[in-house]
Amino acid sequence: ELKVEQNPLFLSMQEGKNYTIYCNYSTTSDRLYWYRQDPGKSLESLFVLLSNGAVKQEGRLMASLDTKARLSTLHITAAVHDLSATYFCAVDLLGTASKLTFGTGTRLQVTL
Amino acid sequence: DVKVTQSSRYLVKRTGEKVFLECVQDMDHENMFWYRQDPGLGLRLIYFSYDVKMKEKGDIPEGYSVSREKKERFSLILESASTNQTSMYLCASSLWAGGLSNYGYTFGSGTRLTVV
Numbered sequence: 001e002l003k004v005e006q007n008p009l010f011l012s013m014q015e016g017k018n019y020t021i022y023c024n025y026s027t028t029s030d031r032l033y034w035y036r037q038d039p040g041k042s043l044e045s046l047f048v049l050l051s052n053g054a055v056k057q058e059g060r061l062m063a064s065l066d067t068k069a070r071l072s073t074l075h076i077t078a079a080v081h082d083l084s085a086t087y088f089c090a091v092d093l094l095g096t097a098s099k100l101t102f103g104t105g106t107r108l109q110v111t112l
Numbered sequence: 113d114v115k116v117t118q119s120s121r122y123l124v125k126r127t128g129e130k131v132f133l134e135c136v137q138d139m140d141h142e143n144m145f146w147y148r149q150d151p152g153l154g155l156r157l158i159y160f161s162y163d164v165k166m167k168e169k170g171d172i173p174e175g176y177s178v179s180r181e182k183k184e185r186f187s188l189i190l191e192s193a194s195t196n197q198t199s200m201y202l203c204a205s206s207l208w209a210g211g212l213s214n215y216g217y218t219f220g221s222g223t224r225l226t227v228v
Contacts, residue, residue, distance in 0.1 A: 033216040033217075035219075040224075041222070042202060042219045042222040043202070043217075043219045044219070045216060045217075045218070048215065048216055088154075090216065090217075092216065098143055098160075098162065098206070098208065099145075099157070099160065100216065100217060102154055102155045103154065104152075104153075104154040105154055
């Protein structure tokens with residue numbers, strides 16, 4: 001059974017600071033997705049990582065994938081309040097987007 | 113530019129009622145999914161469907177059923193609503209391209225259901 005673990009579960013950080021969210025998974029996969037969820041809203045796609053060593057960046061967020069370590073990271077650079085949200089990673093074991101397994105989510109709170 | 117539409121944003125139903133949650137996608141996706149999301153429990157898969165009239169149980173199907181009569185529509189049915197089914201329900205769809213997918217899921221806006 002595929003297990004996907006994120007840590008930390010909750011992160012409070014000051015504006016301007018850097019931090020990393022980790023996503024570990026238990027079974028080999030080379031397809032991983034990151035989603036963002038604002039309070040009371042649905043999930044929106046942030047990054048699609050499709051191979052070992054993949055790195056994607058959008059603004060202050062950068063995601064990477066190490067399939068050998070079964071680890072993905074979401075790095076936040078110089079956080080701003082607008083980044084406050086819950087972030088989920090999701091692993092696609094079959095590679096066909098037919099059944100993603102989601103992590104428990106990391107709730108990020110950026111304070112002034 | 114709406115792609116996955118859930119019919120209700122908020123819904124309040126009484127215990128014992130039969131509840132229908134509707135989801136429609138306009139992207140011609142083969143795969144459709146229903147999740148529920150609860151604090152501390154993340155997203156849990158209820159049912160999914162790979163094609164019209166096909167359905168597969170997810171991790172927590174008890175108390176739910178689904179219907180997929182048309183490719184674009186996937187309905188979640190609570191046969192007899194109970195208070196422990198109060199939750200946020202998320203519908204999602206994905207494209208099956210005959211092999212590896214590069215796109216993941218597209219989610220609907222969610223339905224917050226309260227059973228009283």
